[in-house]
Amino acid sequence: MRKLTAFMAGSALALSLGAGSAQAADNEVVVGAAIALSSFIAPYDDAPFKGAQLAIDDINAKGGLLGKQIKVVTADTKSDPAQGANAAIAVLEQGAELVLVTCDFDFGSPAAITAQAKGKIAFSLCAGDPKFGVQGIGDLAFTMGNGTPGEGATIAEWAAKRGWTKAFILNDVQVEYTKSISKYFKARWADGLGTIAGEDTVNGQTDTQIPGQISSIKAAKDAEFILFPGGPGGPPIIRQIRAAGITIPIVMPNSLDGSYWIEAVPDLSNAFVFTMGSIYGDDPDAAVQAVMDKYKAKYGGPPVTSYMLSGYGIIETWARAVERAGTFEAKKVAMEIEKFKDEPLVSGLTTFSPEWHINLNRPQLVIEIQNGKHKALERTRVEKVPEVTF
Structure with missing residues (x-):
């Protein structure tokens, strides 16, 4: 929490030095995106932000929110956490009532802390670390991401249902999200589901060659699958694993959802990714597929990741809470969001509470990759979420 405290102090100082806030027009309400537009x-961030814009278009076409049209303003963090507070200030000074922040705790929390300090709701596009919320930022911080305790446990239960009992964990340690997936997978896996055949770590940002990790995987001869919670830099690691002749299934969380990286691993097979939905035209949920089709019509092609659904879901969430509260006032809107219980959104059944501003048991869609092609396999929901610890 020391890191968060330092960010809070810096954000408060920056806010005190900032210029006076610009006022939105009387017939407008502003949503600000302090996100990574580059690097x-x-x-x-791209797909969920476009999903949010799609939802805003839908609301504006129906007359807006509480009689106001939603206006979007942006500021680029340049994928640098140190720029997060400045980006948040930039959109807050343009009158943002809701601040969208980056799809990760490490990269999104500085902007969220700044919004919290200003008394505005911050919503991460898809951060999965449970610290994103009351515990790590404050009572006005939410995320539409699938929480890592539930996601890690979902993967464990699904693997066990396939009859697998021995896992190799290749833990990408570059961000809290990837470390947290491994942590909660292990907690649920150890609860009578299976054993760990082997384990190693990698840093997807700095480890360009992984001969040691490949040796570790080969030494775990009993391993039936690899859990790889990879982040940026994950595809080259997968390519090296397959190039080494290792063919057992690779199971990945939301962080490796999407089509943007598949060309880096030609003809990848026997791989599975847990996602919010399918971007490949075969989502079994008709409501999800309808939004995917609408996205394709607006932007000329499918989203690069299913995180598009989380962006759409954020705007759905905020709009419903605003309507139920009858105001844009952040505290009252947050209290309405905290009442969500299996709220049907395009991002999935969504639950928040005063304690948890992240979803811990949302159903997830498993995508199978065979011969470089993605296919929706099945939706699955966790039965038992491990205790959340910090």
């Missing part, structure tokens, strides 16, 4: 995190 290596941008692919993670």
Whole structure:
């Protein structure tokens, strides 16, 4: 929490030095996006931000929210956490009532802390670390991401149902999200589901060659699958694993959802990714597929990741809460969001509470990859979420 405290202090200082806030027009309400519009995190933020814009278009076409049209303003963090507070200030000074922040705790929390300090709701596009919320930022911070305790446990239960009992964990340690997936997978896996045949770590940002990790995987001869919670830099690691002749299934969380990286691993097979939905035209949920089709019509092609659904879901959430509260006042809107219980959104059944501003048991769609092609396999929901610890 020391890191968060330092960010809070810096954000408060920056806010005190900022210029006076611009006022939105009387017939407008502003949503600000303090996100990565450039550099290596941008692919993670791109799809959900466009999804949010799609939802805003739908609301505006129906007359707006509480009689106001929603206006979007942006500021680029350039994939640099140190720029997060400045980006948040930039959109807050343009009157933002809702601040969208990057799809990761490490990269999104500085902007969220700044919004919290200003008394505005911050919504991460898809951060999965449970610290994104009351515990790590404050009572006005939410995320539409699938929480890592539930996601890690979902993967464990699904693997066990396939009859697998021995896992190799290749833990990408570059961000909290990837470390947290492994942590909660192990907690649920150890609860009578299976054993760990082997384990190693990698840093997807700095480890360009992984001979040691490949040796570790080969040494775990009993391993039936590899859990790889990879982040940016994950595809070259997958390519090296397959190039080494290792063919057992690779199972990945939301962080490796999407089509943007598949060309880096030609003809990848026997791989599975847990996602919010399918971007490949075969989502079994008709409501999800309808939004995917609408996205394709607006932007000329499918989203690069299913995180598009989380962006759409954020605007759905905020709009419903605003309507139920009858106001844009952040505290009252947050209290309405905290009442969500299996709220049907395009991002999935969504639950928030005063304690948890992240979803811990949302159903997830498993995508199978065979011969470089993606196919929706099945939706699955966790039965038992491990205790959340910090």
